[in-house]
Amino acid sequence: xxxxxxxxxxxDQLAREREVKGGLAQSTRELVDxxxxxxxxxxxxGEISTQIExxxxxxxxxxxxxxxxxxxxxxxxxxxxxxxxGLRNAIAPPLEVLKTDEGRAWADFTLGAAxxxxxxxxxxxxxxxxxxxxxxxxAAAGGSPGMTGTxxxxxxxxxxxxxxxxxxxxxxxxxxxxxxxxxxxDADGPTxxxxxxxxxxxxxxxxxxxxxxx
Amino acid sequence: xxxxxxxxxxxDQLAREREVKGGLAQSTRELVDxxxxxxxxxxxxGEISTQIExxxxxxxxxxxxxxxxxxxxxxxxxxxxxxxxGLRNAIAPPLEVLKTDEGRAWADFTLGAAxxxxxxxxxxxxxxxxxxxxxxxxAAAGGSPGMTGTxxxxxxxxxxxxxxxxxxxxxxxxxxxxxxxxxxxDADGPTxxxxxxxxxxxxxxxxxxxxxxx
Numbered sequence: 001x002x003x004x005x006x007x008x009x010x011x012d013q014l015a016r017e018r019e020v021k022g023g024l025a026q027s028t029r030e031l032v033d034x035x036x037x038x039x040x041x042x043x044x045x046g047e048i049s050t051q052i053e054x055x056x057x058x059x060x061x062x063x064x065x066x067x068x069x070x071x072x073x074x075x076x077x078x079x080x081x082x083x084x085x086g087l088r089n090a091i092a093p094p095l096e097v098l099k100t101d102e103g104r105a106w107a108d109f110t111l112g113a114a115x116x117x118x119x120x121x122x123x124x125x126x127x128x129x130x131x132x133x134x135x136x137x138x139a140a141a142g143g144s145p146g147m148t149g150t151x152x153x154x155x156x157x158x159x160x161x162x163x164x165x166x167x168x169x170x171x172x173x174x175x176x177x178x179x180x181x182x183x184x185x186d187a188d189g190p191t192x193x194x195x196x197x198x199x200x201x202x203x204x205x206x207x208x209x210x211x212x213x214x
Numbered sequence: 215x216x217x218x219x220x221x222x223x224x225x226d227q228l229a230r231e232r233e234v235k236g237g238l239a240q241s242t243r244e245l246v247d248x249x250x251x252x253x254x255x256x257x258x259x260g261e262i263s264t265q266i267e268x269x270x271x272x273x274x275x276x277x278x279x280x281x282x283x284x285x286x287x288x289x290x291x292x293x294x295x296x297x298x299x300g301l302r303n304a305i306a307p308p309l310e311v312l313k314t315d316e317g318r319a320w321a322d323f324t325l326g327a328a329x330x331x332x333x334x335x336x337x338x339x340x341x342x343x344x345x346x347x348x349x350x351x352x353a354a355a356g357g358s359p360g361m362t363g364t365x366x367x368x369x370x371x372x373x374x375x376x377x378x379x380x381x382x383x384x385x386x387x388x389x390x391x392x393x394x395x396x397x398x399x400d401a402d403g404p405t406x407x408x409x410x411x412x413x414x415x416x417x418x419x420x421x422x423x424x425x426x427x428x
Contacts, residue, residue: 002333020256020263027266028242028249032304034273035242036282036295042234048269049234052241055262059248067327067334067375068250081250081330083337090246091305091328113281114305116295117347119216120281123297124362125346132339133331147372148338153365161281 001203007071007078014076021080021088028090029114036113084133095166097134103142103170103180105134110163122159127184127192130166135180138168139198144178146198159184159191168196176200215417221285221292228290235294235302242304243328250327298347309380311348317356317384317394319348324377336373341398341406344380349394352382353412358392360412373398373405382410390414 009017031052038045068081068088080088085095093115099105107130117123132148139146168182178198183190223231245266252259282295282302294302299309307329313319321344331337346362353360382396392412397404 002335004333016256020259024259024263024266025249027263027270028246031266031270031273032242032246034270034277035239035304036300036302037277038273039276039278040273042230044272045234045238048272049238049241051265051269052238052245055265056241056245056248058258058262059245059252059254062253063248063251064253067330069330069333081327083329083331083340086250086330088250089328089330090249113295114303115297116281116283116300116303117297118361119218119283121216123343123346124350124365125343126297128342128346128365128367129337129339132337132342136338147332148367148369150369151338151342151367153342153362155362155364158361 002070002201004070004072007073009073009076014073018087025086025088025090025092025094029093032090032114033112082133084130093130095130095133097137099137099141101141101143103138103144103178104168105138105141106165106167107134108163108165111161113161116161118158120158120161122161122164124153124155124159124192127155127159128153128194131168131182131184131192131194132196134166135168135182135194135196136198138170138180138182139178139196142170142173142178144170144173144198144200145204146176146178146200149177149197149199151194151196153192153194155192157191160186162186171195176205216284216415218284218286221287223287223290228287232301239300239302239304239306239308243307246304246328247326296347298344307344309344309347311351313351313355315355315357317352317358317392318382319352319355320379320381321348322377322379325375327375330375332372334375336375336378338367338369338373338406341369341373342367342408345382345396345398345406345408346410348380349382349396349408349410350412352384352394352396353392353410356384356387356392358384358387358412358414359418360390360392360414363391363411363413365408365410367406367408369406371405374400376400385409390419
Protein backbone atom coordinates (compact mmCIF):
# COMPACT_ATOMS: atom_id res chain seq x y z
CA UNK A 1 0.00 0.00 0.00
CA UNK A 2 1.26 3.44 -0.93
CA UNK A 3 1.69 6.12 1.72
CA UNK A 4 0.39 9.60 0.98
CA UNK A 5 1.26 12.00 3.78
CA UNK A 6 -0.98 14.88 4.76
CA UNK A 7 0.53 18.36 5.20
CA UNK A 8 -1.51 21.44 6.02
CA UNK A 9 -0.09 24.50 4.26
CA UNK A 10 -1.59 27.98 3.92
CA UNK A 11 -2.17 29.56 0.51
CA ASP A 12 0.79 31.83 1.23
CA GLN A 13 3.03 28.88 2.02
CA LEU A 14 1.95 27.07 -1.17
CA ALA A 15 2.62 30.19 -3.26
CA ARG A 16 6.04 30.66 -1.67
CA GLU A 17 6.89 27.00 -2.30
CA ARG A 18 6.02 27.39 -5.97
CA GLU A 19 8.15 30.50 -6.21
CA VAL A 20 11.25 29.42 -4.27
CA LYS A 21 11.43 25.64 -4.71
CA GLY A 22 9.91 25.76 -8.19
CA GLY A 23 12.38 28.51 -9.10
CA LEU A 24 15.34 26.47 -7.86
CA ALA A 25 14.26 23.49 -9.97
CA GLN A 26 13.78 25.72 -13.02
CA SER A 27 17.31 27.11 -12.61
CA THR A 28 18.54 23.52 -12.40
CA ARG A 29 16.70 22.58 -15.63
CA GLU A 30 18.53 25.36 -17.43
CA LEU A 31 21.81 24.08 -15.98
CA VAL A 32 21.07 20.54 -17.21
CA ASP A 33 20.57 21.93 -20.74
CA UNK A 34 23.76 24.02 -20.60
CA UNK A 35 25.84 21.07 -19.31
CA UNK A 36 24.93 19.11 -22.47
CA UNK A 37 25.58 21.97 -24.90
CA UNK A 38 28.52 23.93 -23.49
CA UNK A 39 31.75 24.15 -25.49
CA UNK A 40 33.81 26.14 -22.98
CA UNK A 41 37.24 24.74 -22.11
CA UNK A 42 37.88 21.79 -19.82
CA UNK A 43 39.54 23.79 -17.09
CA UNK A 44 36.51 26.00 -16.64
CA UNK A 45 34.18 22.99 -16.82
CA GLY A 46 36.16 21.47 -13.96
CA GLU A 47 35.79 24.64 -11.89
CA ILE A 48 32.05 24.66 -12.51
CA SER A 49 31.80 21.00 -11.40
CA THR A 50 33.50 21.93 -8.13
CA GLN A 51 31.11 24.82 -7.56
CA ILE A 52 28.10 22.61 -8.28
CA GLU A 53 29.38 20.13 -5.69
CA UNK A 54 29.61 22.94 -3.15
CA UNK A 55 25.99 23.95 -3.82
CA UNK A 56 24.85 20.32 -3.54
CA UNK A 57 26.60 20.00 -0.18
CA UNK A 58 24.80 23.13 1.07
CA UNK A 59 21.44 21.71 -0.05
CA UNK A 60 22.22 18.41 1.69
CA UNK A 61 22.97 19.99 5.10
CA UNK A 62 19.26 19.33 5.76
CA UNK A 63 17.26 16.97 3.55
CA UNK A 64 14.52 14.37 3.66
CA UNK A 65 15.43 10.69 3.68
CA UNK A 66 14.80 8.90 0.39
CA UNK A 67 12.39 10.38 -2.13
CA UNK A 68 9.84 13.21 -1.93
CA UNK A 69 6.76 11.02 -2.12
CA UNK A 70 3.31 12.59 -2.42
CA UNK A 71 1.81 15.03 0.08
CA UNK A 72 -1.88 15.93 0.21
CA UNK A 73 -2.50 19.54 1.27
CA UNK A 74 -6.18 20.38 1.20
CA UNK A 75 -7.27 19.94 -2.43
CA UNK A 76 -3.69 20.11 -3.67
CA UNK A 77 -1.73 16.95 -4.54
CA UNK A 78 1.89 17.94 -4.00
CA UNK A 79 3.75 15.31 -6.04
CA UNK A 80 6.71 17.64 -6.38
CA UNK A 81 9.23 14.87 -6.93
CA UNK A 82 7.30 13.34 -9.85
CA UNK A 83 9.53 12.65 -12.89
CA UNK A 84 7.04 14.26 -15.32
CA UNK A 85 5.09 16.93 -13.46
CA GLY A 86 7.19 17.50 -10.32
CA LEU A 87 7.63 21.16 -9.36
CA ARG A 88 10.95 20.37 -7.68
CA ASN A 89 12.21 17.76 -10.15
CA ALA A 90 14.61 19.13 -12.79
CA ILE A 91 14.14 15.94 -14.83
CA ALA A 92 10.47 16.87 -15.33
CA PRO A 93 9.90 19.38 -18.19
CA PRO A 94 7.60 19.84 -16.07
CA LEU A 95 4.30 19.15 -17.79
CA GLU A 96 1.36 21.26 -16.69
CA VAL A 97 -1.52 18.87 -17.27
CA LEU A 98 -4.99 20.35 -17.73
CA LYS A 99 -8.00 18.08 -17.27
CA THR A 100 -11.75 17.80 -17.08
CA ASP A 101 -13.90 15.60 -14.88
CA GLU A 102 -15.13 13.86 -18.05
CA GLY A 103 -11.75 12.09 -18.13
CA ARG A 104 -9.79 14.24 -20.57
CA ALA A 105 -6.25 15.48 -19.94
CA TRP A 106 -3.81 17.41 -22.13
CA ALA A 107 -0.60 19.39 -22.01
CA ASP A 108 1.39 21.73 -24.27
CA PHE A 109 5.12 21.84 -23.62
CA THR A 110 8.55 22.27 -25.15
CA LEU A 111 11.29 19.64 -25.11
CA GLY A 112 14.94 20.60 -25.58
CA ALA A 113 18.34 18.92 -25.75
CA ALA A 114 17.90 16.90 -22.55
CA UNK A 115 15.09 14.81 -24.05
CA UNK A 116 16.92 13.71 -27.20
CA UNK A 117 17.21 10.18 -28.58
CA UNK A 118 18.00 10.07 -32.32
CA UNK A 119 19.60 13.32 -33.57
CA UNK A 120 17.08 16.17 -33.34
CA UNK A 121 14.28 13.89 -32.19
CA UNK A 122 12.63 13.22 -28.85
CA UNK A 123 13.77 9.90 -27.35
CA UNK A 124 11.06 7.32 -28.06
CA UNK A 125 11.06 6.40 -24.38
CA UNK A 126 10.49 10.03 -23.37
CA UNK A 127 7.25 10.03 -25.37
CA UNK A 128 6.23 6.91 -23.44
CA UNK A 129 7.19 8.55 -20.14
CA UNK A 130 5.09 11.64 -20.76
CA UNK A 131 2.11 9.72 -22.14
CA UNK A 132 2.03 7.43 -19.11
CA UNK A 133 1.60 10.48 -16.88
CA UNK A 134 -1.03 12.23 -19.05
CA UNK A 135 -2.97 8.96 -19.41
CA UNK A 136 -2.94 8.36 -15.66
CA UNK A 137 -4.17 11.90 -15.06
CA UNK A 138 -7.03 11.43 -17.53
CA ALA A 139 -8.10 8.26 -15.70
CA ALA A 140 -7.96 9.97 -12.31
CA ALA A 141 -9.68 13.14 -13.54
CA GLY A 142 -12.58 11.02 -14.80
CA GLY A 143 -13.04 9.46 -11.36
CA SER A 144 -11.33 6.15 -12.23
CA PRO A 145 -7.77 6.43 -10.91
CA GLY A 146 -5.35 3.54 -11.22
CA MET A 147 -1.82 2.33 -11.60
CA THR A 148 -0.60 1.60 -15.13
CA GLY A 149 -1.59 -1.97 -16.06
CA THR A 150 -0.61 -2.02 -19.71
CA UNK A 151 0.62 0.65 -22.09
CA UNK A 152 0.86 0.13 -25.86
CA UNK A 153 2.63 2.70 -28.02
CA UNK A 154 2.66 2.98 -31.82
CA UNK A 155 5.36 5.23 -33.23
CA UNK A 156 4.09 6.81 -36.46
CA UNK A 157 7.07 9.08 -37.19
CA UNK A 158 9.87 10.81 -35.34
CA UNK A 159 8.85 13.41 -32.75
CA UNK A 160 10.92 16.57 -33.31
CA UNK A 161 12.39 18.42 -30.34
CA UNK A 162 10.49 21.68 -29.83
CA UNK A 163 6.86 22.58 -29.18
CA UNK A 164 4.69 19.53 -28.57
CA UNK A 165 1.25 18.52 -27.39
CA UNK A 166 -0.05 15.41 -25.61
CA UNK A 167 -3.62 14.45 -24.86
CA UNK A 168 -5.61 11.54 -23.48
CA UNK A 169 -9.18 10.61 -22.77
CA UNK A 170 -11.00 7.76 -21.08
CA UNK A 171 -12.36 5.43 -23.74
CA UNK A 172 -14.31 3.20 -21.33
CA UNK A 173 -14.35 1.82 -17.79
CA UNK A 174 -14.84 -1.89 -17.00
CA UNK A 175 -14.93 -2.45 -13.24
CA UNK A 176 -11.50 -1.60 -11.83
CA UNK A 177 -10.01 -1.18 -15.34
CA UNK A 178 -9.97 2.21 -17.06
CA UNK A 179 -9.14 2.20 -20.80
CA UNK A 180 -7.41 5.39 -21.99
CA UNK A 181 -6.36 6.46 -25.50
CA UNK A 182 -4.33 9.42 -26.70
CA UNK A 183 -1.22 10.66 -28.43
CA UNK A 184 1.75 12.95 -28.44
CA UNK A 185 2.45 15.08 -31.49
CA ASP A 186 3.58 18.33 -33.06
CA ALA A 187 1.83 20.96 -35.18
CA ASP A 188 1.51 18.40 -38.01
CA GLY A 189 -0.44 15.93 -35.85
CA PRO A 190 0.21 12.80 -33.81
CA THR A 191 3.68 11.21 -33.83
CA UNK A 192 3.05 8.52 -31.20
CA UNK A 193 -0.39 7.00 -30.52
CA UNK A 194 -1.11 4.94 -27.44
CA UNK A 195 -3.62 2.94 -25.43
CA UNK A 196 -3.38 2.23 -21.74
CA UNK A 197 -5.26 0.26 -19.13
CA UNK A 198 -5.15 1.70 -15.63
CA UNK A 199 -6.09 -0.56 -12.75
CA UNK A 200 -7.29 0.48 -9.30
CA UNK A 201 -5.00 -1.39 -6.87
CA UNK A 202 -6.65 -3.88 -4.51
CA UNK A 203 -5.67 -1.86 -1.43
CA UNK A 204 -7.42 1.23 -2.83
CA UNK A 205 -10.71 -0.36 -3.79
CA UNK A 206 -12.34 0.57 -0.49
CA UNK A 207 -11.10 4.15 -0.77
CA UNK A 208 -12.37 4.91 -4.25
CA UNK A 209 -15.86 4.12 -5.41
CA UNK A 210 -15.41 4.18 -9.19
CA UNK A 211 -18.14 6.32 -10.68
CA UNK A 212 -19.94 5.16 -13.82
CA UNK A 213 -18.34 6.66 -16.91
CA UNK A 214 -20.69 7.67 -19.71
CA UNK B 215 16.94 11.26 -42.72
CA UNK B 216 18.92 11.54 -39.51
CA UNK B 217 22.30 13.25 -39.48
CA UNK B 218 25.15 11.55 -37.66
CA UNK B 219 28.26 13.72 -37.69
CA UNK B 220 31.76 12.27 -37.80
CA UNK B 221 34.37 13.54 -35.33
CA UNK B 222 37.89 12.16 -35.12
CA UNK B 223 39.09 12.14 -31.52
CA UNK B 224 42.20 10.50 -30.06
CA UNK B 225 41.98 7.98 -27.22
CA ASP B 226 43.33 10.68 -24.91
CA GLN B 227 40.67 13.13 -26.00
CA LEU B 228 37.92 10.54 -25.50
CA ALA B 229 39.24 9.70 -22.02
CA ARG B 230 39.44 13.37 -21.08
CA GLU B 231 35.88 13.94 -22.33
CA ARG B 232 34.62 11.11 -20.15
CA GLU B 233 36.43 12.53 -17.15
CA VAL B 234 35.63 16.23 -17.49
CA LYS B 235 32.27 16.36 -19.28
CA GLY B 236 31.07 13.12 -17.70
CA GLY B 237 32.16 14.45 -14.31
CA LEU B 238 30.25 17.70 -14.79
CA ALA B 239 27.07 15.80 -15.67
CA GLN B 240 27.52 13.52 -12.64
CA SER B 241 27.84 16.57 -10.36
CA THR B 242 24.66 17.91 -11.93
CA ARG B 243 22.80 14.62 -11.29
CA GLU B 244 23.66 14.92 -7.60
CA LEU B 245 22.40 18.51 -7.64
CA VAL B 246 19.10 17.41 -9.24
CA ASP B 247 18.62 14.90 -6.40
CA UNK B 248 19.49 17.45 -3.70
CA UNK B 249 17.12 20.07 -5.20
CA UNK B 250 14.21 17.64 -4.71
CA UNK B 251 15.15 16.61 -1.17
CA UNK B 252 16.59 19.69 0.51
CA UNK B 253 14.85 21.20 3.55
CA UNK B 254 17.14 24.20 4.08
CA UNK B 255 15.45 27.58 4.41
CA UNK B 256 13.99 29.59 1.54
CA UNK B 257 16.50 32.39 1.75
CA UNK B 258 19.41 30.04 1.20
CA UNK B 259 17.52 28.20 -1.58
CA GLY B 260 17.14 31.56 -3.32
CA GLU B 261 20.87 32.24 -3.03
CA ILE B 262 21.65 28.83 -4.48
CA SER B 263 19.28 29.49 -7.42
CA THR B 264 21.18 32.67 -8.18
CA GLN B 265 24.51 30.88 -8.09
CA ILE B 266 23.22 28.13 -10.38
CA GLU B 267 22.10 30.82 -12.84
CA UNK B 268 25.61 32.29 -12.78
CA UNK B 269 27.14 28.88 -13.57
CA UNK B 270 24.63 28.32 -16.39
CA UNK B 271 25.55 31.71 -17.90
CA UNK B 272 29.25 30.75 -17.81
CA UNK B 273 28.49 27.45 -19.58
CA UNK B 274 26.43 29.28 -22.19
CA UNK B 275 29.21 31.75 -23.16
CA UNK B 276 30.05 29.14 -25.79
CA UNK B 277 27.60 26.39 -26.71
CA UNK B 278 26.32 24.36 -29.64
CA UNK B 279 23.05 25.34 -31.30
CA UNK B 280 20.14 23.05 -30.50
CA UNK B 281 20.78 19.54 -29.22
CA UNK B 282 23.93 17.40 -28.99
CA UNK B 283 22.92 14.89 -31.65
CA UNK B 284 25.06 11.82 -32.27
CA UNK B 285 28.73 11.87 -33.25
CA UNK B 286 30.58 8.88 -34.66
CA UNK B 287 34.24 8.76 -33.60
CA UNK B 288 35.95 5.65 -34.91
CA UNK B 289 34.10 2.71 -33.33
CA UNK B 290 32.61 4.93 -30.66
CA UNK B 291 29.02 6.21 -30.91
CA UNK B 292 29.07 9.42 -28.89
CA UNK B 293 25.35 9.93 -28.14
CA UNK B 294 26.24 12.02 -25.12
CA UNK B 295 22.98 13.94 -25.07
CA UNK B 296 20.84 10.79 -25.01
CA UNK B 297 18.11 10.91 -22.32
CA UNK B 298 18.93 7.39 -21.05
CA UNK B 299 22.61 6.70 -21.71
CA GLY B 300 24.03 10.17 -22.39
CA LEU B 301 27.38 10.86 -20.69
CA ARG B 302 26.61 14.58 -20.58
CA ASN B 303 22.89 14.35 -19.84
CA ALA B 304 22.00 14.73 -16.14
CA ILE B 305 18.51 13.37 -16.87
CA ALA B 306 20.07 10.03 -17.85
CA PRO B 307 20.87 7.77 -14.83
CA PRO B 308 22.96 7.08 -17.10
CA LEU B 309 22.48 3.42 -18.01
CA GLU B 310 25.61 1.52 -18.98
CA VAL B 311 24.19 -1.01 -21.41
CA LEU B 312 26.17 -4.20 -22.00
CA LYS B 313 25.39 -6.27 -25.09
CA THR B 314 26.35 -9.22 -27.25
CA ASP B 315 26.26 -9.56 -31.02
CA GLU B 316 23.61 -12.27 -30.56
CA GLY B 317 21.16 -9.46 -29.84
CA ARG B 318 21.15 -9.39 -26.05
CA ALA B 319 21.46 -6.21 -23.97
CA TRP B 320 21.24 -5.57 -20.22
CA ALA B 321 22.00 -2.99 -17.56
CA ASP B 322 22.21 -2.80 -13.78
CA PHE B 323 21.55 0.61 -12.28
CA THR B 324 20.15 2.51 -9.31
CA LEU B 325 17.24 4.96 -9.47
CA GLY B 326 16.74 7.61 -6.80
CA ALA B 327 14.31 10.40 -5.95
CA ALA B 328 14.38 11.98 -9.42
CA UNK B 329 12.72 8.95 -11.03
CA UNK B 330 9.73 8.71 -8.70
CA UNK B 331 6.08 8.37 -9.67
CA UNK B 332 3.89 6.88 -6.90
CA UNK B 333 5.46 7.29 -3.44
CA UNK B 334 8.63 5.20 -3.20
CA UNK B 335 8.15 3.69 -6.66
CA UNK B 336 9.74 4.29 -10.04
CA UNK B 337 7.44 6.29 -12.35
CA UNK B 338 5.76 3.81 -14.72
CA UNK B 339 6.85 5.97 -17.63
CA UNK B 340 10.48 5.87 -16.51
CA UNK B 341 10.41 2.07 -16.81
CA UNK B 342 9.10 2.53 -20.36
CA UNK B 343 11.81 5.11 -21.10
CA UNK B 344 14.64 2.84 -19.98
CA UNK B 345 13.24 -0.28 -21.66
CA UNK B 346 12.89 1.55 -24.99
CA UNK B 347 16.63 2.28 -24.91
CA UNK B 348 17.73 -1.21 -23.81
CA UNK B 349 15.43 -2.83 -26.41
CA UNK B 350 16.81 -0.61 -29.18
CA UNK B 351 20.36 -1.49 -28.16
CA UNK B 352 19.56 -5.22 -28.25
CA ALA B 353 18.18 -4.85 -31.79
CA ALA B 354 21.23 -2.90 -32.94
CA ALA B 355 23.71 -5.21 -31.19
CA GLY B 356 22.18 -8.18 -33.03
CA GLY B 357 22.73 -6.48 -36.38
CA SER B 358 19.11 -5.39 -36.88
CA PRO B 359 18.98 -1.74 -35.79
CA GLY B 360 15.77 0.24 -36.04
CA MET B 361 13.57 3.00 -34.71
CA THR B 362 10.87 2.02 -32.22
CA GLY B 363 7.76 0.90 -34.15
CA THR B 364 5.62 -0.39 -31.30
CA UNK B 365 6.26 -0.90 -27.62
CA UNK B 366 3.89 -2.85 -25.34
CA UNK B 367 4.41 -2.78 -21.58
CA UNK B 368 2.75 -4.94 -18.93
CA UNK B 369 3.11 -3.67 -15.37
CA UNK B 370 3.16 -6.66 -13.00
CA UNK B 371 3.79 -4.77 -9.74
CA UNK B 372 5.33 -1.53 -8.57
CA UNK B 373 9.03 -1.04 -9.28
CA UNK B 374 10.74 0.13 -6.07
CA UNK B 375 13.32 2.94 -6.21
CA UNK B 376 16.79 1.47 -5.62
CA UNK B 377 18.88 -1.18 -7.35
CA UNK B 378 17.32 -2.43 -10.57
CA UNK B 379 18.08 -4.51 -13.63
CA UNK B 380 16.80 -4.37 -17.22
CA UNK B 381 17.40 -6.80 -20.04
CA UNK B 382 16.28 -7.47 -23.60
CA UNK B 383 16.88 -9.94 -26.39
CA UNK B 384 15.92 -10.28 -30.01
CA UNK B 385 13.09 -12.77 -30.29
CA UNK B 386 13.02 -12.85 -34.10
CA UNK B 387 13.67 -10.78 -37.23
CA UNK B 388 11.18 -10.50 -40.10
CA UNK B 389 12.61 -8.38 -42.91
CA UNK B 390 13.03 -4.82 -41.63
CA UNK B 391 11.20 -5.65 -38.37
CA UNK B 392 13.09 -6.80 -35.29
CA UNK B 393 10.99 -8.27 -32.44
CA UNK B 394 12.49 -7.73 -28.98
CA UNK B 395 11.32 -8.93 -25.56
CA UNK B 396 12.56 -8.15 -22.08
CA UNK B 397 11.83 -6.66 -18.69
CA UNK B 398 12.85 -4.36 -15.88
CA UNK B 399 12.88 -5.66 -12.34
CA ASP B 400 14.42 -5.84 -8.89
CA ALA B 401 16.03 -8.64 -6.86
CA ASP B 402 12.62 -10.36 -6.65
CA GLY B 403 12.24 -10.58 -10.44
CA PRO B 404 10.48 -8.69 -13.23
CA THR B 405 8.18 -5.77 -12.40
CA UNK B 406 7.46 -4.61 -15.97
CA UNK B 407 7.56 -6.93 -18.99
CA UNK B 408 7.61 -5.65 -22.53
CA UNK B 409 7.70 -6.43 -26.25
CA UNK B 410 8.89 -4.09 -28.95
CA UNK B 411 9.10 -4.01 -32.72
CA UNK B 412 12.00 -2.01 -34.11
CA UNK B 413 11.86 -0.97 -37.75
CA UNK B 414 14.77 -0.05 -40.00
CA UNK B 415 13.81 3.33 -41.52
CA UNK B 416 13.42 3.47 -45.30
CA UNK B 417 16.33 5.92 -45.65
CA UNK B 418 18.66 3.52 -43.85
CA UNK B 419 17.81 0.36 -45.79
CA UNK B 420 20.70 0.88 -48.22
CA UNK B 421 23.13 1.52 -45.36
CA UNK B 422 22.38 -1.57 -43.29
CA UNK B 423 22.16 -5.04 -44.76
CA UNK B 424 20.21 -6.85 -42.03
CA UNK B 425 22.02 -10.06 -41.22
CA UNK B 426 20.04 -13.25 -40.72
CA UNK B 427 19.26 -13.79 -37.05
CA UNK B 428 19.43 -17.39 -35.80
